[in-house]
Amino acid sequence: NQARAEDVRILSYRQGSDEQYQRELKIIRDLPLGLKSNQLYLVFQPKVTLASNQCAAAEALIRWQHPELGFIAPDEFIRLAENSGNINMVSQWVVNESIKQLAAWQQQGIILKLAINLSAHDLSNKALPSQIATQLNAQGLAYDALSIEVTEGAVMKDPDAVIAVLQDFRDIGISIAIDDFGTGHSSLAYLKLLPVDEVKIDRSFVKDMFINKQDAMIVETSIQLIHGLGMSVVAEGVEEQETVELLKAINCDIIQGYVFSKPLKNEDFSLWFHDFNQV
Ligand code: C2E
Ligand code: MG
Ligand code: MG
Ligand code: MG
Numbered sequence: 001n002q003a004r005a006e007d008v009r010i011l012s013y014r015q016g017s018d019e020q021y022q023r024e025l026k027i028i029r030d031l032p033l034g035l036k037s038n039q040l041y042l043v044f045q046p047k048v049t050l051a052s053n054q055c056a057a058a059e060a061l062i063r064w065q066h067p068e069l070g071f072i073a074p075d076e077f078i079r080l081a082e083n084s085g086n087i088n089m090v091s092q093w094v095v096n097e098s099i100k101q102l103a104a105w106q107q108q109g110i111i112l113k114l115a116i117n118l119s120a121h122d123l124s125n126k127a128l129p130s131q132i133a134t135q136l137n138a139q140g141l142a143y144d145a146l147s148i149e150v151t152e153g154a155v156m157k158d159p160d161a162v163i164a165v166l167q168d169f170r171d172i173g174i175s176i177a178i179d180d181f182g183t184g185h186s187s188l189a190y191l192k193l194l195p196v197d198e199v200k201i202d203r204s205f206v207k208d209m210f211i212n213k214q215d216a217m218i219v220e221t222s223i224q225l226i227h228g229l230g231m232s233v234v235a236e237g238v239e240e241q242e243t244v245e246l247l248k249a250i251n252c253d254i255i256q257g258y259v260f261s262k263p264l265k266n267e268d269f270s271l272w273f274h275d276f277n278q279v
Helices: 005-011 020-035 074-084 088-106 120-124 126-137 151-154 158-171 189-191 213-230 242-248 266-277
Strands: 040-049 054-066 069-072 115-119 146-151 175-181 198-201 232-236 254-256
Touching: 005 020, 020 054, 020 074, 020 088, 040 088, 040 266, 054 088, 054 266, 069 074, 074 088, 088 115, 088 120, 088 126, 088 146, 115 120, 115 175, 120 146, 120 151, 120 158, 126 158, 146 151, 146 158, 151 158, 151 175, 158 175, 158 189, 175 232, 189 213, 198 213, 213 232
Parallel strands: 054 115, 115 146, 146 175, 175 198, 198 232, 232 254
Antiparallel strands: 040 054, 040 254, 054 069
8 A cells, every 4th residue: 555645644643553544544545535426425413492392403414334444433534534634525515415405305394404514624714604605595595504513622723713704604694503512622711702603512511410410510500601692502412301301401402412313314314303393
């Protein structure tokens, strides 16, 4: 295997085994063809609004079934795409597929807001908000059909530039969520400055809150703070009905997690949506 010079630069700082190194090189090299040849696909996870007990939104999550390596988790290949400069290609594909899916759902009477995950590097592209707006327009979709999720870490890499791009998204009508809240290094002072509609509290705080009083206190206080800033709150990764009840009692707005549904392929999502919303 003859490694390209830039591949080596990306990977050589890592202390992994040779086997690991070869795997990562292969993932980086195979990604462009994988995107072109339908090895990658999106799955969709419902976000349930507690006040109405309705699904009004979903998150698109990427999957890769590799012909030789089998299933590759996004946590692995997204990081490699970011480090190798391929993330914009992935994100453009996700935008295209998401917009196609929204148009198909609209035909079926499934009206919802679809969230996509963007990386730090996407947010240095000042043209992205207007490009996405043009694509939505071409499909006859409202601008608020799509929303964006970004982690605190992505924002903190270059806060001023990222805030400007996020503001452009919002001016168009595309709403913004901060993902994995509580795990990054952003300060509360920054949250105040961010043009953000929604904050997603990371699963690490949510998963044990029913048995761990400190976690419950962190989540409750975060909800008060986020509401105080005029933003809505999503609890991520909720698996137990008891946690749903607890989150209702402390005024959480939206829940996403296996308790309602795992991420689903598009046909299964349609069935789930009709069944859950009784439409
Ligand atoms: P994320 O955006 O925070 O997505 C939530 C992750 O939690 C997803 O993992 C989802 O499947 C998982 N999850 C949801 N509910 C539960 C639950 O009740 N219990 C547990 N244990 N897990 C739950 P997934 O799909 O493996 O994605 C992992 C991460 O990869 C995402 O975290 C996101 O950071 C990244 N990612 C996924 N798709 C994309 C994409 O299209 N673009 C980019 N840039 N990143 C993506
Ligand atoms: Mg997300
Ligand atoms: Mg998250
Ligand atoms: Mg995450």
